[in-house]
Amino acid sequence: MKRIAVLTTGGDAPGMNAAIRSVVRYGLNQKLEVMGVFRGWWGLINEELKVFSHRSVSGIINQGGTILKTARCHEFYTEEGQSRAYETVKKYGIDGLAVIGGNGSFTAAHLFGRKYNIPCIGIPASIDNDVNGIDITIGADTAINTALSAIDNIRDTATSMERIFVVEVMGRDCGYIALSVALGGGCEEVMIPERKSDINAICHDIVNGNLRGKMSWIIVVAEGSGNAPDIAKQINEITGLETRPVVLGHIQRGGRPTAISRDLALHLGRAAVDALIRGDSDKVVGFKESKIVSIDFEIAIVKKYFNYENMYKLVKELS
Amino acid sequence: MKRIAVLTTGGDAPGMNAAIRSVVRYGLNQKLEVMGVFRGWWGLINEELKVFSHRSVSGIINQGGTILKTARCHEFYTEEGQSRAYETVKKYGIDGLAVIGGNGSFTAAHLFGRKYNIPCIGIPASIDNDVNGIDITIGADTAINTALSAIDNIRDTATSMERIFVVEVMGRDCGYIALSVALGGGCEEVMIPERKSDINAICHDIVNGNLRGKMSWIIVVAEGSGNAPDIAKQINEITGLETRPVVLGHIQRGGRPTAISRDLALHLGRAAVDALIRGDSDKVVGFKESKIVSIDFEIAIVKKYFNYENMYKLVKELS
Amino acid sequence: MKRIAVLTTGGDAPGMNAAIRSVVRYGLNQKLEVMGVFRGWWGLINEELKVFSHRSVSGIINQGGTILKTARCHEFYTEEGQSRAYETVKKYGIDGLAVIGGNGSFTAAHLFGRKYNIPCIGIPASIDNDVNGIDITIGADTAINTALSAIDNIRDTATSMERIFVVEVMGRDCGYIALSVALGGGCEEVMIPERKSDINAICHDIVNGNLRGKMSWIIVVAEGSGNAPDIAKQINEITGLETRPVVLGHIQRGGRPTAISRDLALHLGRAAVDALIRGDSDKVVGFKESKIVSIDFEIAIVKKYFNYENMYKLVKELS
Amino acid sequence: MKRIAVLTTGGDAPGMNAAIRSVVRYGLNQKLEVMGVFRGWWGLINEELKVFSHRSVSGIINQGGTILKTARCHEFYTEEGQSRAYETVKKYGIDGLAVIGGNGSFTAAHLFGRKYNIPCIGIPASIDNDVNGIDITIGADTAINTALSAIDNIRDTATSMERIFVVEVMGRDCGYIALSVALGGGCEEVMIPERKSDINAICHDIVNGNLRGKMSWIIVVAEGSGNAPDIAKQINEITGLETRPVVLGHIQRGGRPTAISRDLALHLGRAAVDALIRGDSDKVVGFKESKIVSIDFEIAIVKKYFNYENMYKLVKELS
Numbered sequence A, B, C, D: 001m002k003r004i005a006v007l008t009t010g011g012d013a014p015g016m017n018a019a020i021r022s023v024v025r026y027g028l029n030q031k032l033e034v035m036g037v038f039r040g041w042w043g044l045i046n047e048e049l050k051v052f053s054h055r056s057v058s059g060i061i062n063q064g065g066t067i068l069k070t071a072r073c074h075e076f077y078t079e080e081g082q083s084r085a086y087e088t089v090k091k092y093g094i095d096g097l098a099v100i101g102g103n104g105s106f107t108a109a110h111l112f113g114r115k116y117n118i119p120c121i122g123i124p125a126s127i128d129n130d131v132n133g134i135d136i137t138i139g140a141d142t143a144i145n146t147a148l149s150a151i152d153n154i155r156d157t158a159t160s161m162e163r164i165f166v167v168e169v170m171g172r173d174c175g176y177i178a179l180s181v182a183l184g185g186g187c188e189e190v191m192i193p194e195r196k197s198d199i200n201a202i203c204h205d206i207v208n209g210n211l212r213g214k215m216s217w218i219i220v221v222a223e224g225s226g227n228a229p230d231i232a233k234q235i236n237e238i239t240g241l242e243t244r245p246v247v248l249g250h251i252q253r254g255g256r257p258t259a260i261s262r263d264l265a266l267h268l269g270r271a272a273v274d275a276l277i278r279g280d281s282d283k284v285v286g287f288k289e290s291k292i293v294s295i296d297f298e299i300a301i302v303k304k305y306f307n308y309e310n311m312y313k314l315v316k317e318l319s
Helices: A016-029 A041-045 A079-091 A103-116 A140-161 A176-184 A199-211 A228-239 A259-277 A309-318 B016-029 B041-045 B079-091 B103-116 B140-161 B176-184 B199-212 B228-239 B259-277 B309-318 C016-029 C041-045 C079-091 C103-116 C140-161 C176-184 C199-212 C228-239 C259-277 C309-318 D016-029 D041-045 D079-091 D103-116 D140-161 D176-184 D199-211 D228-239 D259-277 D309-318
Strands: A003-008 A033-037 A049-051 A096-101 A120-124 A164-169 A189-191 A217-222 A243-247 A283-288 A291-296 B003-008 B033-037 B049-051 B096-101 B120-124 B164-169 B189-191 B217-222 B243-247 B283-288 B291-296 C003-008 C033-037 C049-051 C096-101 C120-124 C164-169 C189-191 C217-222 C243-247 C283-288 C291-296 D003-008 D033-037 D049-051 D096-101 D120-124 D164-169 D189-191 D217-222 D243-247 D283-288 D291-296
Touching: A003 A016, A003 A041, A016 A033, A016 A096, A016 A259, A016 C309, A041 A079, A079 A103, A096 A103, A096 A259, A103 A120, A120 A259, A140 A164, A140 A176, A140 A217, A140 A259, A140 C259, A164 A176, A164 A228, A176 A189, A176 A217, A176 A309, A176 C259, A189 A309, A199 A217, A199 A228, A217 A228, A228 A243, A243 B243, A259 A283, A259 A291, A259 C140, A259 C176, A259 C309, A309 C016, A309 C259, B003 B016, B003 B041, B016 B033, B016 B096, B016 B259, B016 D309, B041 B079, B079 B103, B096 B103, B096 B259, B103 B120, B120 B259, B140 B164, B140 B176, B140 B217, B140 B259, B140 D259, B164 B176, B164 B228, B176 B189, B176 B217, B176 B309, B176 D259, B189 B309, B199 B217, B199 B228, B217 B228, B228 B243, B259 B283, B259 B291, B259 D140, B259 D176, B259 D309, B309 D016, B309 D259, C003 C016, C003 C041, C016 C033, C016 C096, C016 C259, C041 C079, C079 C103, C096 C103, C096 C259, C103 C120, C120 C259, C140 C164, C140 C176, C140 C217, C140 C259, C164 C176, C164 C228, C176 C189, C176 C217, C176 C309, C189 C309, C199 C217, C199 C228, C217 C228, C228 C243, C243 D243, C259 C283, C259 C291, D003 D016, D003 D041, D016 D033, D016 D096, D016 D259, D041 D079, D079 D103, D096 D103, D096 D259, D103 D120, D120 D259, D140 D164, D140 D176, D140 D217, D140 D259, D164 D176, D164 D228, D176 D189, D176 D217, D176 D309, D189 D309, D199 D217, D199 D228, D217 D228, D228 D243, D259 D283, D259 D291
Parallel strands: A003 A033, A003 A096, A096 A120, A120 A283, A164 A217, A164 A243, A189 A217, B003 B033, B003 B096, B096 B120, B120 B283, B164 B217, B164 B243, B189 B217, C003 C033, C003 C096, C096 C120, C120 C283, C164 C217, C164 C243, C189 C217, D003 D033, D003 D096, D096 D120, D120 D283, D164 D217, D164 D243, D189 D217
Antiparallel strands: A033 A049, A283 A291, B033 B049, B283 B291, C033 C049, C283 C291, D033 D049, D283 D291
16 A cells, blocks of 8 residues: 545535545555545546645644535446546556545445455545444534534524424434434424424424413424424414424534544544555444444445434433 | 613514613613513513512623513504503503614604603614614624624535535615625625626626636525525526525524624613613614714614615625 | 432533433423532532422523532531531432532542432533543533634634644643644644653754744643643743743633533433432443443542543644 | 735734735736735745735635734844845835734834835734724724633633632733623623723722622733733732633634624725725725724824723623
C-alpha cells in the first residue's frame, strides 16, 4: 500500500471534512501518499483528483460540508462509468480507497471494489444514522443538536401562544433523529417509521390534555413516517385546534460539527487507513458499544435494525 | 399614575421578556405598582392578571417567548369584549397600559385607549420589523441571526453538492428579514414584496452562472412574495436544474434574544414607563437613527415604508 | 417505596435539570410521591424541600444549572448535620434518595445511606467526567462543546495573527475534557494530569514548526496539569515567541445542555428511580459501552482510570 | 483610480472577511483591479500581495479572522519601512488603499497616506468599538453577543450555586462592550474606564442584597478598569463571600460574525471603494445615526467620546 485516495459521496454530513483531514494526515504520517478525489465517483470517472499534503486539509476540521464536494453520479452505475473509474485508479496507482458516505456510497464501493479488486474501506458519514451494525454515524449528533435547538426555539412560541406544532425532521427510513429530538426536546409525541402511529389516539390525548390545562404540544415526525403539513391539517380537522407545521429541512445537514461528530470522524479516518494498510477491504469501520469495529459492506447496507422501543417509552413516560 | 399594567399581544418575539422585565423593574423603581396581564387582551377581559414584584421577572432576560403568554383575541374586537376589559382596568385601578406587540396590538390599543381614555403606550416587538416610523423592532435582530445561521448551514450543502436552494424566511409584508439575510448570507438573489421579481431573469442568471462554473445558488424569498416550494419547482422546470426549497418557519420566532434585541427591549421598556408617567398616550416608543422617539399609533400602524433599494443593489453587486 | 426525594449537590452541570425532570416525572408515573430538596444536603439539614408535581419540572429540560440549586455543605460532614438530615428524612417519610452530582456527592451519599440505612442512588452529573466505572457523566458533552466552540473562536485569531495560544480547560484531575477539545479543535498539543508533559520538548516543536512556516499553535492545558498564564510565560521565555493564555473558566459549566447530556440525564433519571423501586442502594447508575449499568459508590468514587493514550496519540498524529 | 489594494491590520475582528469580500467584489464591479495585501503593513514592506478575483473571496463572508492575516509591524514606524512600503505601492501601480482595522491602523494610514500622497480610506473593524465619531465598529456586535452568551452560561452557575462572579471583558479603554454585556446580561454592576467605581460601595450593596435574600451577583469589569482576579479577591476580603473571577479573553475576538457585523462590513467595504473612486483620502467611513458618514482620520483616532451615563443608569435601575 503506497498510495490511497479519499472521496466523499452521497449527501453531505457535518464531520466529513474532519474525516478527510484524518485520512490525509494519518495517511501521510504512515508514509502513504494520499489523493483527494472531487465530487465522489464522478471525480474518479472524470479524473478530477489531486495529491494532498498536510496543508491541504488545514482549517477544515470545524467546517460543515466537504471540501472534496460530493455528488450523486448515475454514470457510476453503468459498465462504462465503472470502467473509466477503474482506469483512473490504475493510471494514478491508487492502491486503496477510503469512501466517506452512507449506504448508497457503500453499495457502490462494494460493487466497484469487488469487481476490480480494489481495497475499499467505508467511513460512515450520514446525518440519518441509518448504517446497520454500528451505533452512530458521523454527522448524526450534529444534526440532532441542530434540530434540538430548532425545537427549543419552537417551544418558546408553543408555550407563549399555547399552540400545537408538528415538526418534521430528517432521517429517511430511520426514526433515530426524530426520537432523539423528541426525547431531548421534551416533546409530547413522536411518529417514526419503525412504529405505526395512530393519529386519532394522538388527537384524543391532545383534547384530554387541553381539558387538564395542557395547551401546548410539539409532535415530532420523522420524514419517513409522514409530512408535517398533512399531519398538522389532520390534527386541526380532528381536534379543531390551531396546529402549525414546521419542516426543518436542510438546516439539519450543515453547520459546524459537534465534538462527537468530529471525534468519530477523526478516529474513523485513522481506522480506515489502518484497515487499508493491514489489507482489509469491502468493510466499514465504525463504533459499536464504544469500540471500533469493522463490518462487511454487505451487512452495513441492509436496513438498520433500530431498537426504538425503550426510547419511545421514555418519551411518553416523561411527557 | 400609581399603577400600570403590562401585556404582550400578537405573535411572540425574542426580547419580549426583557421588555417585561424593564417595564416591571423600572416601574417599581419609579414607585409605581405594576401588574402583569396574561394572554394579552384576553387577560384583561377575563381578569387574568396579578401584581408583579422585582422577583417576578428574575431570570427571564435571556429567554425567548413571553412569560405573560400571548394570544390573538377576537372577543376584544366586540363591544362587549372591550367593555369587559375596561371593567377590569377600572376594578384594578390601572392608570396606564404598556402594550408589547406589533401592528395588530397597536391598532387594538389605539381603539381601546381612545374609547375609554386609558393611556396606552406601545413597545414594538415583532420579528417582522414592520412597524412604521421606527428603525427596528424588538426581536428582528434575533430572527435575522437565526435565519442567517440557517443559511450558513444550507450554504454548506449548497456548496458541497453544487445545488440551488430557495429559502423562505418570515417577515409578512416586509422584506427586511429577507434582505438582511440575503446580504449577510452572501446569497445570490432575494425576492421581496416591495419589489417585483422576474423568475425568468433569475433563471437566466442561474444558467449563465452555470456556464461560468458557478454551481451553487441560494435564493431568499420573503414569505410575502411567494413560497419556496412553488418557486423551487418553477426554477427546476425552467432551468432543468435540481432545486431544493427550505421554509425556515417558526424557528425564527424563538430562541435567546441577541444583544441588540435585549438592549432595545430594556431601553424601550423604560421609555414606555417614562411616557406613561409624563402623561403620554396613544403612542409607540422606538429607536430612530439611534435616538428614542415616540410616534402616534396612527402613524406606526400604516404600512411601513422600507427603502429597500440600496440594500438590494448591494446584494446584487456582491453576489 | 412510596416517597422519594431528589437533590443536586456539588458543582452544577448542564443536564441536571433534565435529570430532575426525569426523576420527578418517571417517579410520578410509577405512582411514587417525589420531593425536591433545595441546596443539596443543606436542604435536608434545614428542611428546605417540597412535594413536586408534573408541572414543577415543566420548561426546564433545556436549561443549564439546577432549579433545586446546589451548595457545598460542610455541616453535612459533622455528626450533628447528618443527624438533622436524617430527622428530615424520617419526618417526611422519604424512602429513598436520588442524588444528582459527582464524586463528592457520592462519597457523602455513601456515608449517609449506610449509616442510616437510607437507599441512595447516585446520578452522575459533572462536567469533569471523573466518575470511575462509567463512560460519561451528564454535562461533560456540553462542556466539551462549549470549550470546543471557544477553541474555534481562538483559532480565528491564532491563524490571522499567527500566534501561540495556551488554553486552559476544566476537568480537575481528569484530562478528558482537555483531550476531547484538543482532538476536536485540531490543537497541536495538550497537557493532561495523566501524562507528564515536557515544556522544553513542546517549545522545540514550536520552534521547528516555525522554521517550516507553521506559525500558529494552540496548546490545551487541563486545569489539573498547570495553569495557562504560567505556561504561556514559560513558552515565551524559552522560544521568544509571543504567547497568549486564555482560561476558559466557568463558561464551561453553564448553558443549554446538548442532546447527549439531555439524553443521558433522562435515561439515568429513570434508571435511578427503577433502582430505588427494586430495592437497590449505595450505587451509581451510568452508561458503560452503550448500556446502563449500576456500580457501587465505593467503586465510582475512586480515581477514574482514564485510558488517554490512544486519544493523545491521535492528537499528535493529526496535528 | 485603476487599481486599489486592501489590507487588514491590528487585532482581528469578526466581519473583517466580509469587509474584504465587499471591497474586492464591489471594486471589481466598478471595473477596478483589486489586490490583497497579506499581514497588513508588513505585506506592503515585503511585497506580499496578489491580484484578487471574484472567487478569491468566496465562502469567507461568515468566517471569523481575516484571510489576509494581520500583524503588528514595528518596521512600518521607521523611515525605511515606510519607504519600502511606498516602493511596493509604486511598483504595483496601486492608486489607493482600503485599510481595515482600528485606531492604530488609522494612525499609520494617516501618516503614510499624507507622506506619500496615497489615498487611504479606513474601514473601522475592532471589537472594542473605540473609533471616535462613528456609532459602531465591525466586530463589536459579534464580540458583545459572544460575551453575552458567556454571561448567560455563568449566570446558570451563579444562580444555582448562589455565588458572586466578576467577569472581565475586552474593550481596551472603552467601556462599550462591558456596558452592553452588563445591560443585556441583567448584571448587577459594571466597572468601566469612563467612570470611577467604588469597590466599597459595591461590597456594601452585595452585603445588603444578601440580607434581603439576593445571593447571586455578576459584576462585569472592562479590561481598562481593572482585572477580574484582583477585584474578586478584594470583594472576597471585604465581604467574606466566595467570589469567582472569569476572564473571557480571546474567545471574544473570533467566531462567526453576527448579522450586524456582516452588514456593516459589506456596506462599509462598498463605501470605502466609492470614497476612493471619488477621490477621497485620509478618512474613515462609518455609520452614525444609521447613515454612512466619512470622517477625517485625525478625528477618528482621538479618544472616543462615549456617553455611558444613560446606559449605566439603566443597568442599575433594572438590576
